[in-house]
């Protein structure tokens with residue numbers, strides 16, 4: 001795959017990142033990531049590696065830096081913050097100046113807390129970006145619409161109403177549509193910032209089921225305040241506290257025998 005990747009128009013040697021033998025297992029990693037909002041250091045020295053085809057949850061109290069970290073991973077913080085350090089993706093530092101951010105986001109997609117479909121039809125929501133990227137073939141577009149909606153577990157509910165406005169869908173359906181829109185671009189990595197927190201329990205369970213299905217094909221990184229959700233769906237969990245990653249391990253270890261007292265307190269609901 002790496003041979004076909006071109007996020008810069010060139011791939012100078014200085015971008016080559018020497019990973020360990022497990023390189024093929026790591027979809028994305030950060031090294032010494034620091035984020036400043038003005039003078040305020042909101043995230044310190046975050047070193048995390050995300051395994052391919054796994055779900056990693058980012059947990060921690062409000063203001064601990066989870067969203068700041070997540071948003072930095074596909075350069076959503078560029079306009080509001082200074083992000084220092086490396087974000088390594090397929091041998092490239094995607095935090096460097098010469099990365100084509102627009103192109104990079106085709107590989108690393110983002111889904112936000114509140115569903116944000118366009119005020120367009122269900123079909124147009126999914127085809128919009130594809131058309132912008134030059135896809136014109138109607139059959140191919142229809143195929144992507146169907147596949148993406150199926151992957152996002154929405155097809156059966158909307159297949160007869162594809163021309164209807166996305167805004168006519170329920171909140172939970174809208175969030176699955178937004179996930180379908182993100183995967184239509186065939187990204188490698190999906191970043192999700194509390195995707196189910198604005199939804200009722202049934203819709204939230206559907207999103208969880210969808211993510212469990214999607215991890216067969218995508219690497220997923222999710223911010224969540226819901227401890228049950230983190231323990232149910234994620235393979236790995238990173239615990240953030242006051243802008244630092246205090247602990248990062250297999251989810252079952254974080255929830256059954258964490259090493260750091262602060263993690264124990266947080267997962268037991270003693271603060272947050």
Ligand SMILES: Nc1ncnc2c1ncn2[C@@H]1O[C@H](COP(=O)(O)OP(=O)(O)OP(=O)(O)O)[C@@H](O)[C@H]1O
Nearest residue numbers: 037042060061062063064065066067068069080240
């Ligand atoms: N756009 C911004 N401008 C200035 N400061 C910000 C901005 N976004 C976040 N911060 C600050 O950075 C710190 C980390 O915030 P962040 O939103 O990353 O935390 P979080 O763990 O995701 O919190 P929550 O769970 O409430 O979403 C906080 O002190 C917050 O006030």
